[in-house]
Amino acid sequence: MQTFITSQELEALLDGFDQAGWLLQEGAGESAMLVLTATGKMERENLMTRQSAVRRQAVQGLTEQEYVLVVDVLQRIVANLV
Secondary structure (H helix, E strand, O other): OOOOOOHHHHHHHHHHHHHOOOEEEEOOHHHOEEEEOHHHHHHHHHHHHHHHHHHHHHOOOOOHHHHHHHHHHHHHHHHHHO
16 A cells, blocks of 8 residues: 655654654764654653554444445545546
8 A cells, every 4th residue: 555645755654753852863874863852752651542442432332344344445435546
């Protein structure tokens, strides 16, 4: 599956994370790595908790078969847009 974000948008997003104190860059050039700070790790956990709650609410009342069908249809829609 392809993404819907350009390299410039990704760079802006990462810059925002850096400004928020969520990321640190270790090294330089091609071997540079981005790592989460303690604050970044805490925010990741907060986001994952919220994402899980939204997902539970979104699929409430769907059978496993219905969920699989929905995911399949959405993947095909995305593929049509690429």
